[in-house]
Amino acid sequence: MTAPEPSDLILDVKGYSGGFVSPAGRMKPVLDNVTFAAERGKLTALVGETGSGKTAMALSVLGLLPTSFRRTAGAIIYDGTDLLQQDERGLRRFRGAQISMVFQDARGALNPVFTVGKQIMDVCRLHRGVSKKEAARMTERMLDRVRVPEARRRMQQYPHEFSGGMAQRAQLAMALICQPSLLLLDEPTTGLDVTIQADILDIIVDLNKNEGMSTLLITHDLGVVAETCDQVIVMQDGKVQETGTCEQVMNKPVSVYARQLIADSRLEAVPR
């Protein structure tokens, strides 16, 4: 395998470090010299347990961390542009339009007082500048794409009328409506039932394989990783412990931590 050209990288994180600053001014480091890359058109997994820094890393890409977070070093290069050099206005050109994010709690991520259809249409009209009628048509088509049955009727409903799985599809539709180049998924199936989880993962893999959607999937679940991803980055305590193809990491992990995580995921040390 040859190393990917820089132009093949949709996201290139270099030596990124930072932490949260307490009101007293003390810094608690969260990310320590994080370096990894996500290739264009690939499904890359960012794996770690609680406190590994995986979500802080993803939020950093979109500049969504609270103001108490302070970067101390590094660069996050998206498609040739260092996102950390962008001001708020500059970042807005990327957020939603080029880089979209889907969160774990789908119903919490939707606004409870507007219909699901309106929320997706709003995103569509803001970023793509289309007419209301065109936005409605695109929204319906996108909901169809993520396999929401009776999309037209569902558009008229409010988030509380959606099950967790349906709300996650709606959130995916909202993320995809602007045809982003990079999709960030933060634990998109955690808390969903296994059959629903498998449905959502099928959609994510389908988007990636058939439409070449570059995807960064953040998860704690190595089962999800093994069944979906091309590339894997394993994080622990704010540090990257291992990177490689899914096959390399799952079958021949190099770091002690990745080995342990895989063994724990397979319940190898649990007696019957």
Place this chain on the structure above:
Amino acid sequence: MNVLADPVLSVSGLRKEFRLRGAGGVRTLTAVDGVDLEIYPGETVALVGESGSGKSTVARCIARLSEPTGGEVRLAGVDLTALPKKALPRAYRDMQMVFQDPNSSLNPRMTVKQILEEPLRLHFKLDRSTRTERVRQLLGYVDLSEELSPRYARQLSGGQRQRVGIARALAVDPKVILLDEPTASLDVSVRGQILRLLSRVQKEKRLAYLFISHDLQVVRYFADRVLVMYLGSIVEEGPTASVFEHPSHPYTQALISSAPVAEYGRRKTRLLLSGEIPSPIDLPTGCRLASRCPFVQPSCLLEVPPLLPSGAVHRAACPVLSVIENSDHEDEIPSVSR
């Protein structure tokens, strides 16, 4: 499993209905619709199913945190549903519960010591020094340092909190523990530690566990027998290996084939169910899975299929699947490969 012994817990015909008053008058939500189960000393029985299947309600009805609408719960031979409320605390000493979320099941205003002393105070007359000694033993038993006893739950890690929850259940020396998703909120590294602890405790005390979980990986490694629940009823039951290797109900097949496994390159075919679990309000007649099942036949809509033998001690409530699997129509089964 000692088949000669009597079951330590036996549940028969357990029902739980909720009456809902709304604009359309009173409707009935049937959360548990006639569940039977038995657990023997030293055995782990897993109750699996997705949200809305009623598995947690079964545990809550057994523990009488929720009053069952009908059915019988026998603990060591005593019918708990026939006992007056006043007699319940003594009867329930033999059965304890460990909950999913150790953050909300531990009182935030009590120290670890107070949490562990409470059941001792309620069930036994002990002097203070004996109680303190017992708390010290309990902490040691679940591998927690004695230094944690003056701490509050918020000062502990998730794994430590779940150990406190287990120690609290063990404080009164029960015969049965109901484990409601005890590892669901834990990281995999901690999950393994808690399962090892539960396994050790079970062997040493010959405890019976009712293990409620949606994590099929854990169930596969941890349980002796599995009961699969869907919309309030048990649709399949049998020894763990038999159920996982030869699932005989479409719902069980869908569950097992959907559960992700941390192994690279494991190609698998997934059985697809259409739609999502329907509302448990005004349940339809016939098989509960009929609206989602790829094998549905007209006869499925007429009556609830009974549990039929699918092996020596393995039963499943699907008369259709056994016929299909013995014919040549397997290629017609809707499924996807990833």
